[in-house]
Amino acid sequence: MQESPPRQRGTPRAMDAPPPLRYISYMQSGTEARIDALLAGLNEPQRCAVTHTDGPILILAGPGSGKTRVVTHRAAHLALTVARPWQILAITFTNKAAREMRDRIDNLGVGEGMTVSTFHAFCARTLRMYADRAGLQRNFTILDRDDRRKMLKQAIERIDLSTANWTPARAEHLVSHAKNEMCSAADFEARADDWRQQQFAKIYRAYEALQRENNTLDFDDLLMVMADLLRRDEELRAELESRYPYVLIDEYQDTNAAQYAIAELLTHERKNLCATGDPDQSIYGWRGADIGNILRFEEDFPDAAVVFLEQNYRSTRYILEAADALIAGNTNRKHKTLWTDNDQGRKVRVLEFEDGREEADAVAKDINRRIRAGDSPSEIAVLYRINSLSRGVEEALIREGVAYQIARGVEFYNRKEVKDVLAYLRVLVNPADEIALTRIISTPPRGIGATTVERLLQRAGELGITAADFILGEHDVTPLGRSATKVRDFGALLRNLAKALDLTPPEALKHVILHSGLQAMYAAAGEMDNQPLANLDELISAASTFSQERPESTLVDWLEHAALVSDVDSVAGGGGPVTLMTLHAAKGLEFESVYVIALEHGLLPFSREDEEADDEEERRLCFVAMTRAKEHLTLTGARYRMLRGATRRTTRSPFLDELPDSAIESAGRERKRSRRVGTAPTGALPPDIAEWSIGTLVEHPTEGLGQVMSMTRGGKRTLVDVAFKAGSRKTFALEFADLRRVDFDDVG
């Protein structure tokens, strides 16, 4: 998380009322020159977005349109005119985005004191600060996905439901979904209208109870509880709004109901909400993101300024044309007219192969060829829909001798050794955290097994205390049977480790790693694999960095940081190798050369028999992938694909048929006879007749710009008569014609 400390020297305390906004808008000398510098080199809509100050504004930013630049310059502009830096709150989804934004604002030299944070980090920090008002204990710990599953499993067992019908994964999905909608267990129970939902309501309720007993929150709780608190506590809501009169939310298309509520509540009076995003890049619907939030913005915030950033600075014309044609197939969107001044470039290649191996070989060879020709490996990426597709490419790259990295393979903080240490710290900070306790009680193995743990938990339950309190409190351990002394020894160990609570995060880590026995355990295994110990060292240095950046931070702060950060900052260098990653992971990145593989029906667009696919989201995903490419874009597929050990015949991705002939060059499988938009096998694309009328401006690949002179609606098709600027006049069947609507949307 890139947050500023809550208070900066020389600035008012966090909760002091800010000076009246108009009063501080008097500019200091030199400010005008700095504003000019901020605006230099911006295009017209970008400038609009940057100089807008009060009231709601929606910045619809196409891919490669310089959004981050606009957002950072806008924040800087606010700080130079109507606001003080510490009155600005910028919220992102990822830590990476937060860091980037903070760095770039810092470089502009006016960001001192600004709060730049992820949604989750902001909520966690605020909830801890106002724990009493939120009905929480200040030392709550944050559950990750694995922990949450374990706890759900306990919940299911506790209410004696068979886990066969209720897998923790299934329950997790439902709980997460409910929380994203801000639906508590009680709410869910109230509206459960069949037996199955009632069963689930019981699980949810039991899970809530367990969380309370363990003094934990899961990721979704951070948002839901925060939204709920802001709703209930008007005084606090108003306090936060006056603390942060200017709020900026990035990637707004990815907000869920809880995040939407938070955004709305934080800006309830002043409406100083700046939302940036792109509905066409909404790819997290399955995680609860509601694309409707951004599409409804103008209704939710009447009088909102709307700025379209449509000029693309990233990709060649061919790439942009292909991507734009694809996304035009969606109906649930805000129409943008993407354009670029960049060169036409090379056509998008569509290559089809016999099988996955051939495909992977060809991709690897092509990558090798590029690198030999002098291209930088770090500017090359291979993208795929599902992780299991990486294997074939990896093997092919190895055969070719090309170095690669997989983005977000095993996340650092998810490694066993890291979670082990964190579990120790969690128990020290929050003894009620039973998930962490049961993890460390036999890590390293100390002769305490499942049955002993069972008895321990039962005995603690009888006494009405937590298991950790029982162990720490030197209670009578005889009811635990044979392993009683082992438990007593473990209690002594915990008391020794508790010294870590008075140390700085890195020192606490060192203390725990050494005295818990983890050091010895991993050293013994070190003959085979010394990675764990190296990772622990890295963990310590990450904690040191954290401590240096925030000298006043406590162990609780660092644990929170660790829970909300998925990866330590790797040295991002230009000299890195070829990158392999999922389409989702590629969002926000760009590469000179991009290969998107496995464009096959069922894989991209992804679908499963039992679940209905969201083809529009899949199309957005493909759009996101294509628009990562700056110079070269290659789309590949295979006639036969081995998946989960079985080889199957594939069907060409319907998305390929939606790309305009003019922008692609194909090789491989025979093309389908008709590849026109209107007859794409998805059936998703009968042109929206309502969007066409006499006078509509159109573009044709060979004829150029034109205007609809008349329309005739026949039985099955609609004929349009178009007069072209070049002088010609032609009649087309709208369903089959390669006509594109040209729009001139109002800007700002």
Place this chain on the structure above:
DNA sequence: AATATTCCCGTTTTT
């Protein structure tokens, strides 16, 4: 209580 074995199941995953 710790280790070997089978068996089961399978998207994407910012936090």
Place this chain on the structure above:
DNA sequence: CGGGAATATT
């Protein structure tokens, strides 16, 4: 096919 988790050994 391959990883994780429930189950069978020692």
